[in-house]
Amino acid sequence: MSNPDIKHDQINDDRVYFFDKPRNVKILMQVFYALCALLVVLDFVINRYTYHPLENLWAFYPIYGFLGCVVLVVIAKWMRTFLMRDEDYYDKVEERRLQEISPARAHEEDDHVGH
Amino acid sequence: MWAIELPPFVPFFIAALFAAFTRGWLRSAILLLTPVLGGLHLMTVTEGIYWQTTLLGYELTPYKVDSLSLIFGYAFHIAAFIATLYALHVKDNVQQVAAPLYAGSAMGAVFAGDLLTLFVFWELLALTSVFLIWARRTSRAYFAGIRYLIIQVLSGVILLVGLLFHAADTGSLAFGAIGTGSIGGWLIFLAFGIKCAFPFLHTWLTDAYPEATPTGTVFLSAFTTKVAVYALARAYPGTEMLVYIGAAMACFPIFFAVIENDLRRVLAYSLINQVGFMVVGIGIGTALSINGAVSHAFNDIIFKGLLFMTMGAVLHMTGRINGSDLGGLYKTMPRTTIFCIVGAASISAFPLFSGFVSKSMVMSAAIEEGYDWVWLMLLFSAAGVFHHAGIKIPYFAFFAHDSGIRVSDPPINMQLAMFIAAALCVTIGVYPSMLYSLLPYDTGYNPYDATHILAQTQLLFFSALAFVWLNLRNMYPPELRSTNLDVDWVYRRLCPGIIQGAVARLAVIGELNNALVHKIGALSPTLARQFGPDGALSSTHPVGSMVKWVIILLAVYLILSFI
Numbered sequence: 001m002s003n004p005d006i007k008h009d010q011i012n013d014d015r016v017y018f019f020d021k022p023r024n025v026k027i028l029m030q031v032f033y034a035l036c037a038l039l040v041v042l043d044f045v046i047n048r049y050t051y052h053p054l055e056n057l058w059a060f061y062p063i064y065g066f067l068g069c070v071v072l073v074v075i076a077k078w079m080r081t082f083l084m085r086d087e088d089y090y091d092k093v094e095e096r097r098l099q100e101i102s103p104a105r106a107h108e109e110d111d112h113v114g115h
Numbered sequence: 116m117w118a119i120e121l122p123p124f125v126p127f128f129i130a131a132l133f134a135a136f137t138r139g140w141l142r143s144a145i146l147l148l149t150p151v152l153g154g155l156h157l158m159t160v161t162e163g164i165y166w167q168t169t170l171l172g173y174e175l176t177p178y179k180v181d182s183l184s185l186i187f188g189y190a191f192h193i194a195a196f197i198a199t200l201y202a203l204h205v206k207d208n209v210q211q212v213a214a215p216l217y218a219g220s221a222m223g224a225v226f227a228g229d230l231l232t233l234f235v236f237w238e239l240l241a242l243t244s245v246f247l248i249w250a251r252r253t254s255r256a257y258f259a260g261i262r263y264l265i266i267q268v269l270s271g272v273i274l275l276v277g278l279l280f281h282a283a284d285t286g287s288l289a290f291g292a293i294g295t296g297s298i299g300g301w302l303i304f305l306a307f308g309i310k311c312a313f314p315f316l317h318t319w320l321t322d323a324y325p326e327a328t329p330t331g332t333v334f335l336s337a338f339t340t341k342v343a344v345y346a347l348a349r350a351y352p353g354t355e356m357l358v359y360i361g362a363a364m365a366c367f368p369i370f371f372a373v374i375e376n377d378l379r380r381v382l383a384y385s386l387i388n389q390v391g392f393m394v395v396g397i398g399i400g401t402a403l404s405i406n407g408a409v410s411h412a413f414n415d416i417i418f419k420g421l422l423f424m425t426m427g428a429v430l431h432m433t434g435r436i437n438g439s440d441l442g443g444l445y446k447t448m449p450r451t452t453i454f455c456i457v458g459a460a461s462i463s464a465f466p467l468f469s470g471f472v473s474k475s476m477v478m479s480a481a482i483e484e485g486y487d488w489v490w491l492m493l494l495f496s497a498a499g500v501f502h503h504a505g506i507k508i509p510y511f512a513f514f515a516h517d518s519g520i521r522v523s524d525p526p527i528n529m530q531l532a533m534f535i536a537a538a539l540c541v542t543i544g545v546y547p548s549m550l551y552s553l554l555p556y557d558t559g560y561n562p563y564d565a566t567h568i569l570a571q572t573q574l575l576f577f578s579a580l581a582f583v584w585l586n587l588r589n590m591y592p593p594e595l596r597s598t599n600l601d602v603d604w605v606y607r608r609l610c611p612g613i614i615q616g617a618v619a620r621l622a623v624i625g626e627l628n629n630a631l632v633h634k635i636g637a638l639s640p641t642l643a644r645q646f647g648p649d650g651a652l653s654s655t656h657p658v659g660s661m662v663k664w665v666i667i668l669l670a671v672y673l674i675l676s677f678i
Contacts, residue, residue, distance in 0.1 A: 015446075017445070017446040018445075019445070019514065020517075029583070032576075032580075032583070033580075035576060036576050036577065039569070039572060039573045039576055039577075040573070042569055043569070046566075046569055048565060048566040048569060048570070049566055050566075051479075051482045051483065052482055052487065052490070054491075055570070059573075061569075061570045061573040061574045062573045062574070062576070062577040063577070064495075064498070064574065065498045065573065065576075065577035065578045065581070066577040066578070066580055066581045066584075067581075068494075068498040068499065068578070068581075069498055069499065069502045069577075069578045069581035069582065069585075070581050070584075070585065072369060072370065072495075072498075073502075073581075073590065073591060073592065074590075075370060076370045076371075076373035076374045076592060077374070077592045079370055079371075079374060079599075080374050080592065080599075083599045083600045083601075084374070084595070084597045084598075084599055085597065085598045085599075085600060086597065086598065087596045087598055088598075090598060090607055090608070091254075091255065093608075093611075094254065094258050098257075098258075
């Protein structure tokens with residue numbers, strides 16, 4: 001079953017938008033890096049109380065957040081090697097079953113745009 | 116004073132009846148006014164029992180109000196209003212009738228004071244919501260809806276058996292703390308677990324929600340799982356197993372969410388992840404953690420609804436929802452982009468957004484009660500949820516590579532609904548005391564201290580940094596047109612495969628049998644002639660001839676007895 005819902009084709013658009021300019025992206029990223037650095041520095045400035053011994057480690061939350069996400073993505077990518085199938089993996093079988101149950105229905109469907 | 120005694124589900128059922136026979140602005144007015152008036156009325160209702168009756172010697176309480184059910188009642192009225200407004204342009208009668216019935220069933224379930232009433236609304240939730248899936252009218256939606264219905268009704272049947280055991284044990288149907296001390300308790304726990312999307316029982320959600328209509332998914336995301344969370348909070352607070360189940364629910368879906376292409380399915384996985392936080396809160400069972408679970412349910416109804424609305428708007432306007440087909444939509448859908456970012460910030464629990472003021476309660480409770488590993492898992496999934504729901508959803512839909520699609524923002528009613536949800540996310544984030552005053556317990560909790568804010572901000576910014584770094588290194592998994600196998604493979608592929616295999620085996624055995632018959636025929640032509648078709652010994656005899664022979668035998672017997 002291909003995309004039954006598609007309504008709009010791609011059109012040509014010559015306007016230049018905010019993130020089309022590499023300079024804007026660069027500024028945004030630099031602000032982001034600066035904020036990250038600031039947050040690590042604040043770790044030493046703000047005297048925070050802790051509930052858990054791990055929280056006393058140097059920059060625990062930044063490191064945990066960063067490593068956590070890298071591990072998450074690496075594992076998820078590895079999961080693709082055995083979990084990923086074709087887009088119509090289930091549809092093939094189910095479409096065939098629908099044909100058997102009700103051939104008329106299988107033909108008339110997918111004319112709708114999903115709402 | 117009659118209005119006081121009218122249970123909150125009744126107006127919604129009446130509205131559904133009217134919606135079936137009205138059209139145009141009249142129907143819109145009825146559908147919109149119902150949650151508004153119902154919500155205003157609910158604010159005047161105080162705790163207590165309003166309706167009691169007796170059935171077969173059991174006391175039933177179809178309408179009971181306490182602080183726990185009230186906050187869910189408020190949340191459901193808000194959700195019903197926002198979702199109705201969002202779906203106002205829909206002309207499809209099926210959806211416009213099913214939606215208020217579904218919302219009403221959720222109201223009925225949270226104000227049910229006994230298990231039998233709960234069971235009735237539990238099944239009604241399933242029966243009414245499935246039409247929001249079928250209304251998409253694709254074969255995928257058709258099959259997903261059937262699977263959804265089977266699993267949901269199964270959950271109801273297990274609940275019914277459980278409540279019968281429970282009633283036999285205790286002699287009461289009252290819906291209070293049940294606990295896992297008996298067979299009935301376990302069965303009810305399982306029934307709640309199915310609707311709550313426990314690990315391995317979760318696939319109905321990720322299977323069906325993304326196949327529903329753009330507006331239908333907004334309704335679906337608000338009610339079913341939250342009714343289950345409410346039921347767990349009432350019947351199983353402090354059940355330690357829930358802590359570990361919840362931690363697993365918070366963690367495993369984020370892996371699937373990272374590699375999923377359908378952005379609404381990504382949100383469905385992150386819905387399970389958020390429900391995981393609530394389940395952990397219920398499992399810990401302290402005043403703080405229950406408050407955290409309930410308030411997170413309240414917030415999740417709004418921000419998850421908002422995210423589903425923005426993705427519904429994308430689907431509605433572009434007809435596409437796969438991350439691989441989208442990108443660059445910020446150029447012509449600026450408002451939807453902003454609403455999506457607000458929703459993403461809320462679900463990621465950024466300070467000043469609604470997720471922050473509720474999620475931190477569950478985390479604090481976990482660490483206070485000494486669940487160190489669970490706390491680390493929750494922290495990991497808090498970083499992960501930002502990664503997939505906070506960044507991936509807005510990034511692949513509205514930014515990333517330019518797909519060349521140029522569509523405008525959606526119709527005004529959709530924008531308005533998204534605006535209200537976004538405004539609520541920010542308001543609750545900035546003034547959490549509004550939400551806290553509704554909670555079942557008074558804990559004096561304050562989320563806004565330097566420690567919490569700094570820790571959470573550091574966690575989120577460095578998760579974002581990881582996303583940037585992985586993208587720059589080209590290590591981030593690209594969006595691919597694909598299906599990822601999940602537990603539903605067992606009943607969509609493995610079991611049908613086994614059954615088909617068994618049928619094929621039987622057919623082979625049948626053929627062997629036939630062959631054997633021919634062999635025997637060849638072996639003994641005489642036997643084959645006698646027993647085969649038209650053979651003397653296999654011919655049939657009419658009843659009359661049997662009777663004739665019986666009469667003859669009896670006559671002979673009679674004659675013999677005289678001799």
